């Protein structure tokens with residue numbers, strides 16, 4: 446019997462389950478390494494060379510170089526791990542979250558001040574706005 | 575004997591810690607958040623516990639993907655605030671209570687909950703932000719703290735039901751400890767928020783407030799809510815709210831005692847990406 450994954454139809458959302466965790470193991474462990482100051486320095490000095498020390502896929506490495514967080518997540522990245530890249534870049538959690546929505550930093554901040562993204566129309570892929 | 579005197583529930587947004595540490599609490603944006611904790615700071619002074627049992631989650635700080643314990647109890651003498659990538663927060667180190675923690679671990683494991691025992695762990699904003707919100711910026715935290723970490727990073731987190739029953743086991747464990755300690759249990763995280771993907775920024779005020787209502791009046795029914803409801807309605811990171819059910823399960827009414835008194839309730843949107851919820855329940 447297969448596992449029930451009802452969360453697959455939540456729009457704009459990737460749930461970090463065992464399957465994603467398996468795909469993203471090295472990507473996430475690379476992120477974790479950035480919690481050490483000397484690793485951050487080595488990464489910043491030569492990102493490509495640092496990434497090549499990790500058995501990540503080429504797609505994962507490119508997504509990191511591009512700072513494409515949506516792509517990182519689709520390749521098994523988890524936001525709490527990816528946040529270490531943002532910290533290395535001096536980005537806040539709000540800047541990182543906003544970067545995945547297609548909105549500008551200011552638009553995203555204003556949406557949050559205005560009460561956040563509405564749940565209406567965002568529950569499932571089939572829900573009508 | 576030891577007893578649970580109260581439970582406290584609060585969000586633990588990292589930006590709140592950053593605002594406190596940078597001295598921004600007076601800014602209008604943050605004032606609206608911190609105003610909700612003025613009562614709580616005074617209340618904590620008046621009702622000073624001997625120990626705080628603090629339920630939180632680690633955010634890829636102490637636990638990487640190398641080790642993912644569903645429930646982990648800290649039995650160490652002390653815990654250092656972690657460097658989460660922005661440098662460690664300038665807050666006091668956290669003093670543990672190894673004797674009570676070890677007692678709870680033994681009791682709860684014998685009560686069929688398979689805890690991981692942790693003797694060395696740095697603690698991240700999940701634990702230190704609630705302390706800052708409730709205590710301000712003291713030289714030392716007011717009492718020892720037992721950190722209790724729950725996995726909510728890799729799906730599935732434990733179910734609400736499991737958390738609620740674990741809370742009951744923790745309540746029994748505390749009640750069987752011989753010293754007459756006043757213990758508070760805190761549940762942290764939430765409320766609605768999503769930090770990833772095109773749906774990031776999701777907030778659901780109605781759902782959050784219904785959650786608070788049910789946590790107070792119908793925790794048993796609330797505990798049966800499936801994971802998918804949290805994810806769909808409160809965002810992928812809203813699932814942190816299952817941790818509140820651990821604290822709620824440890825309250826006396828769940829074991830047949832009197833209903834708790836609601837001492838304080840607060841709700842505000844936003845703090846960064848997140849809806850801030852806060853509740854204090856006192857045992858009678």
Ligand SMILES: [Fe+2]
Pocket residue numbers: 586631633700763764814
């Ligand atoms: Fe959290």
